Amino acid sequence: MTRTTRVIGVDSSTQSTKAVLVDADDGTVLAQRAAPHPPGTAVDPRRWLDACDAVVGDWRGEADAVAVAGQQHGMVALDADGLPVHDALLWNDTRSAAAATQLVAEMGGAQACADAVGSVLVASFTATKLRWLRDHRPEAAAAVTRVLLPHDYVSWHLAGRHTEPFTDRGDASGTGYFDARTSAWREDLAASALGHDVALPRIVADGAAAYEDAFVVAGGTGDNMGAALGLGLVPGDVVVSIGTSGVASAIAEDPVADGTGAVTGFADATGRYLPMATTMNAAGILDLQARLLGVDHSELARLALAAPPGANGVTLSPYYGGERTPDRPRATGLWAGLRPTTTREDLARAAVEALLCSLADAVDLLASRVGGCDGRLLLVGGAARNPAVRALAPAIFGQSVHVPPPAEYVALGAARQAAWALGGTEAPPLWKPAGTEVLDADPTPFVREAYADLRDRTGAWTQPERTS
Ligand SMILES: Nc1ncnc2c1ncn2[C@@H]1O[C@H](COP(=O)(O)OP(=O)(O)O)[C@@H](O)[C@H]1O
Numbered sequence: 364m365t366r367t368t369r370v371i372g373v374d375s376s377t378q379s380t381k382a383v384l385v386d387a388d389d390g391t392v393l394a395q396r397a398a399p400h401p402p403g404t405a406v407d408p409r410r411w412l413d414a415c416d417a418v419v420g421d422w423r424g425e426a427d428a429v430a431v432a433g434q435q436h437g438m439v440a441l442d443a444d445g446l447p448v449h450d451a452l453l454w455n456d457t458r459s460a461a462a463a464t465q466l467v468a469e470m471g472g473a474q475a476c477a478d479a480v481g482s483v484l485v486a487s488f489t490a491t492k493l494r495w496l497r498d499h500r501p502e503a504a505a506a507v508t509r510v511l512l513p514h515d516y517v518s519w520h521l522a523g524r525h526t527e528p529f530t531d532r533g534d535a536s537g538t539g540y541f542d543a544r545t546s547a548w549r550e551d552l553a554a555s556a557l558g559h560d561v562a563l564p565r566i567v568a569d570g571a572a573a574y575e576d577a578f579v580v581a582g583g584t585g586d587n588m589g590a591a592l593g594l595g596l597v598p599g600d601v602v603v604s605i606g607t608s609g610v611a612s613a614i615a616e617d618p619v620a621d622g623t624g625a626v627t628g629f630a631d632a633t634g635r636y637l638p639m640a641t642t643m644n645a646a647g648i649l650d651l652q653a654r655l656l657g658v659d660h661s662e663l664a665r666l667a668l669a670a671p672p673g674a675n676g677v678t679l680s681p682y683y684g685g686e687r688t689p690d691r692p693r694a695t696g697l698w699a700g701l702r703p704t705t706t707r708e709d710l711a712r713a714a715v716e717a718l719l720c721s722l723a724d725a726v727d728l729l730a731s732r733v734g735g736c737d738g739r740l741l742l743v744g745g746a747a748r749n750p751a752v753r754a755l756a757p758a759i760f761g762q763s764v765h766v767p768p769p770a771e772y773v774a775l776g777a778a779r780q781a782a783w784a785l786g787g788t789e790a791p792p793l794w795k796p797a798g799t800e801v802l803d804a805d806p807t808p809f810v811r812e813a814y815a816d817l818r819d820r821t822g823a824w825t826q827p828e829r830t831s
């Protein structure tokens with residue numbers, strides 16, 4: 364008996380690699396696996412290959428194609444032998460904040476930068492990490508012959524390195540040296556960031572195979588572009604993802620070049636655009652809160668739901684690891700409103716409210732720059748599993764929230780791209796999008812007002828002086 368056609372989708376994200384084995388005909392997930400990544404914001408990228416091998420393993424013999432969606436922006440700098448010259452610096456590593464300011468100035472200012480590469484550079488962008496390497500690790504910088512993104516590096520490994528490294532328009536649009544409107548590298552900008560010419564991966568057309576023997580390797584994409592494919596996102600929808608990063612994103616037909624830097628004008632994996640507002644502190648806010656209170660996530664939720672809206676006046680500015688929305692790369696977390704009567708319940712509540720308020724800010728920024736964000740608001744990502752997050756989300760966003768069943772949507776989107784490359788069709792296969800549970804609650808605008816008050820009062824204090 365012949366087996367059904369199967370594809371593998373890999374999500375190589377910040378904290379772990381997750382993979383799904385999927386029926387290519389209808390998108391049914393047949394099996395799912397995960398392997399952790401090392402912690403930290405600078406990581407030996409070879410550990411991602413180990414994690415990928417651990418999850419893909421024997422599935423390779425059972426499937427016909429694979430695609431990888433990876434955490435965006437990370438710098439994988441390789442020497443002439445294809446070995447890393449330095450740990451990969453991840454999207455949430457803020458050491459290159461001064462380099463970002465420098466590069467934006469060299470490009471003629473914020474609007475000129477957004478016009479050239481779709482976004483105003485902040486420390487997350489690959490170009491700024493190359494500049495940091497040039498200035499702080501000159502010997503390593505001199506040895507770099509090629510720079511890849513995390514998904515490119517893992518995909519190249521899955522192709523056995525039998526082909527030139529490759530990437531796609533979606534992930535390339537987060538480097539700071541790619542013009543998504545023309546789908547062309549700006550090699551000049553990469554060279555100017557690093558201090559010398561550097562090889563960049565070839566761009567694989569959306570839905571095309573990047574390498575093919577008995578097994579097809581698709582071009583892959585960034586994790587947020589993968590989520591859009593996995594969710595079957597349509598124009599009008601806004602997705603809020605609560606993983607290591609917090610992301611509000613939407614499909615757009617036209618490019619966005621926001622000179623304020625609030626919204627990044629990325630490309631998607633289907634020839635369109637995926638403008639996005641991103642926070643650096645998301646699920647980690649709750650991870651830290653659970654650790655500080657000595658509880659697990661379900662007890663954290665129980666505590667949070669036992670306190671009233673507004674947490675009896677306790678507010679948190681949750682920019683623990685520096686922040687990008689708002690742009691405060693050296694910020695730390697700040698608590699306000701603590702009283703002798705403050706309880707563990709209040710602290711848990713304030714953490715969940717701060718997480719959701721930071722994401723509501725991101726949604727507002729996105730909607731103010733991208734027209735037509737009037738469809739569903741979808742909630743996904745690891746921390747969307749938390750009962751308190753789900754209960755409070757509609758109250759803080761002030762609208763209905765659509766929650767698809769917990770699933771690895773980034774990996775599923777990668778699998779959909781793999782099936783697309785395998786089928787050779789013009790558009791991705793039409794897999795039935797997941798149904799959603801619709802959550803409603805009475806709005807609590809005063810919670811956002813208290814959050815905004817703390818955010819705005821502390822901006823000048825936490826904002827570092829910038830050197831240009
Ligand atoms: N029930 C839960 N409540 C709160 N946080 C959760 C829960 N389940 C998972 N998480 C958090 O979600 C995060 C992982 O989410 P994920 O979307 O896989 O992240 P990433 O893709 O960035 O690696 C971790 O920080 C984890 O602790």
Ligand SMILES: O=C(CO)[C@@H](O)[C@H](O)COP(=O)(O)O
Binds near residue numbers: 487608
């Ligand atoms: O930097 C961004 C988007 O610009 C992040 O969204 C990264 O792509 C990491 O994603 P997760 O690991 O949090 O999914």
